[in-house]
Amino acid sequence: MREVHMLAQIVITSDLRYFLTQYNAKRIRQGDKPLTLRQVARETGIALSTLTGLTTNRAQGIQFETLSTLCSYFNCLPSDILRYTPDEE
Template identity: 45%
Template sequence: MGIKVNLDEMLHQRRMTLTELSGRVGISLTNLSILKNGRSKGIRFSTLSSICSELDCEPGDILARDHSSLEGED
């Protein structure tokens, strides 16, 4: 079981670009892109909090368990 990142969906709902979010939260576009594409190994709570503040959402709106991935898979 893995973690699914729903950042793309939240950005679409808020009609915001990744570039705009990057400028608002002070996180590089590269790092946000890595997170959005599910290639990130982790996220700081402060970063998650900043993203949630700008998108007016909860952490669970961005991160969810992915039941479709196989257990033990990295």
């Protein structure tokens, strides 16, 4: 009999909403206006629908180029805006 191994599902979700909230709190403390998704979209060239999908966790994935652009824009690491949750078996 052949053994079938089930691969654990990798669950990676976006923490962009939380990250942006923390980022804006820091901006406000420094006397700057908070960033809107529309402003981030305009300044990065990332579609507003893509950013909205990432902040609502409706996105099914993220392009490496998009991730790289966000990390460059916010001067952060991918782990600051993405969260890995191990599959519970």
